[in-house]
Amino acid sequence: xxxxxxxxxxxxxxxxxxxxxxxxxxxxxxxxxxxxxxxxxxxxxxxxxxxxxxxxxxxxxxxxxxxxxxxxxxxxxxxxxxxxxxxxxxxxxxxxxxxxxxxxxxxxxxxxxxxxxxxxxxxxxxxxxxxxxxxxxxxxxxxxxxxxxxxxxxxxxxxxxxxxxxxxxxxxxxxxxxxxxxxxxxxxxxxxxxxxxxxxxxxxxxxxxxxxxxxxxxxxxxxxxxxxxxxxxxxxxxxxxxxxxxxxxxxxxxxxxxxxxxxxxxxxxxxxxxxxxxxxxxxxxxxxxxxxxxxxxxxxxxxxxxxxxxxxxxxxxxxxxxxxxxxxxxxxxxxxxxxxxxxxxxxxxxxxxxxxxxxxxxxxxxxxxxxxxxxxxxxxxxxxxxxxxxxxxxxxxxxxxxxxxxxxxxxxxxxxxxxxxxxxxxxxxxxxxxxxxxxxxxxxxxx
Ligand code: TYD
Ligand code: MG
Numbered sequence: 001x002x003x004x005x006x007x008x009x010x011x012x013x014x015x016x017x018x019x020x021x022x023x024x025x026x027x028x029x030x031x032x033x034x035x036x037x038x039x040x041x042x043x044x045x046x047x048x049x050x051x052x053x054x055x056x057x058x059x060x061x062x063x064x065x066x067x068x069x070x071x072x073x074x075x076x077x078x079x080x081x082x083x084x085x086x087x088x089x090x091x092x093x094x095x096x097x098x099x100x101x102x103x104x105x106x107x108x109x110x111x112x113x114x115x116x117x118x119x120x121x122x123x124x125x126x127x128x129x130x131x132x133x134x135x136x137x138x139x140x141x142x143x144x145x146x147x148x149x150x151x152x153x154x155x156x157x158x159x160x161x162x163x164x165x166x167x168x169x170x171x172x173x174x175x176x177x178x179x180x181x182x183x184x185x186x187x188x189x190x191x192x193x194x195x196x197x198x199x200x201x202x203x204x205x206x207x208x209x210x211x212x213x214x215x216x217x218x219x220x221x222x223x224x225x226x227x228x229x230x231x232x233x234x235x236x237x238x239x240x241x242x243x244x245x246x247x248x249x250x251x252x253x254x255x256x257x258x259x260x261x262x263x264x265x266x267x268x269x270x271x272x273x274x275x276x277x278x279x280x281x282x283x284x285x286x287x288x289x290x291x292x293x294x295x296x297x298x299x300x301x302x303x304x305x306x307x308x309x310x311x312x313x314x315x316x317x318x319x320x321x322x323x324x325x326x327x328x329x330x331x332x333x334x335x336x337x338x339x340x341x342x343x344x345x346x347x348x349x350x351x352x353x354x355x356x357x358x359x360x361x362x363x364x365x366x367x368x369x370x371x372x373x374x375x376x377x378x379x380x381x382x383x384x385x386x387x388x389x390x391x392x393x394x395x396x397x398x399x400x401x402x403x404x405x406x407x408x409x410x411x412x413x414x415x416x417x418x419x420x421x422x423x424x425x426x427x428x429x430x431x432x433x434x435x436x437x438x439x440x441x442x443x444x445x446x447x
Pocket of ligand 2: 397
């Protein structure tokens with residue numbers, strides 16, 4: 001009888017099977033399957049007739065109300081602020097600054113709302129040391145140091161806050177389950193109980209989860225479909241810049257980014273981010289492009305280093321853009337500009353290692369490569385925007401208007417773009433020198 005209520009979950013990839021296997025059928029890892037006992041579902045007879053389907057005009061439309069996180073950059077990523085009753089998953093590598101940003105935010109929110117910060121990883125004294133370092137002045141923020149899910153739920157019910165934070169989901173456990181804290185089963189079970197509690201009581205809940213780049217900690221990944229919003233906190237240990245990036249958002253647009261700097265007294269938001277990814281010097285191998293991250297345009301430098309190779313296979317590496325894109329751009333240059341690159345190594349790095357997903361950065365990459373190859377700086381104060389098609393044409397770019405506006409705002413004098421609609425060209429005529437091109441050859445001749 002009990003076997004009917006059991007399911008077997010791989011702790012590595014989260015896949016589910018109905019029986020035990022020594023090796024996961026999905027990810028092939030050994031001894032990673034753990035039995036999970038499902039709680040008994042309510043009887044069909046009991047829930048019958050409790051709800052009926054309705055049509056849209058019977059549903060009252062409600063404007064989403066939000067409260068601020070205390071950081072404009074954080075609010076932007078959330079789609080305008082925190083939505084009561086919503087569940088946000090904040091993921092990121094250990095040590096990146098998740099507890100720091102959340103504690104700063106909790107301090108600011110608690111000036112207006114009832115906030116409960118649940119620390120399952122650090123003691124009250126450790127949190128206090130961090131708190132003092134962050135120079136916060138709220139006296140109403142409530143802290144609760146606990147790892148047991150039942151006690152956490154009891155405290156949330158008792159206090160009934162507007163905003164609750166779990167730091168982190170991997171450190172708490174449901175004592176009715178045998179698996180260890182941080183295992184996929186525990187992470188899923190604890191999250192769904194907390195989520196139900198949050199929805200029933202209209203509490204905004206922020207769950208912190210450690211996620212590594214190689215996905216070695218699978219737990220939080222398996223929660224992504226469950227929560228309303230998934231935000232990643234990114235950065236590296238060398239630079240002090242940190243990026244908040246929304247991956248999923250039921251209440252706003254995705255791929256929105258917020259940029260911060262980690263200082264001794266915590267995180268500071270950067271309101272003019274284009275300045276940190278560009279270096280206005282005019283040197284060979286460097287161009288500036290403007291990409292779109294969510295709703296915001298962002299200027300980023302693209303650096304190329306092209307050297308004669310000593311290897312039988314030339315080396316190609318990238319930081320910030322995908323290696324496949326680089327291979328494609330090199331092939332387009334060979335074919336449509338007529339320059340042979342098979343004897344050259346080619347290294348590409350974006351300013352600050354910023355990850356660019358917008359294909360309109362292709363043109364900037366191509367011009368940087370050619371500039372480094374010839375050892376001649378590109379045109380002074382010029383930015384390049386356009387996606388390269390395989391036949392050498394420069395394709396239209398999304399949100400070109402906001403990109404040109406950003407170039408104007410930054411005081412850039414020249415901009416190379418795909419063919420514009422007349423109205424757009426007229427709008428900017430006196431503000432910036434716009435060069436419209438239709439293929440890579442024209443861009444190379446101009447640069
Ligand atoms: P933390 O928020 O503990 O990371 P996470 O919760 O994601 O594991 O951040 C830890 C790092 O941040 C640590 O290396 C110290 C640094 N830090 C600062 O540089 N300034 C600060 O004010 C604070 C609180 C931390
Ligand atoms: Mg932490």
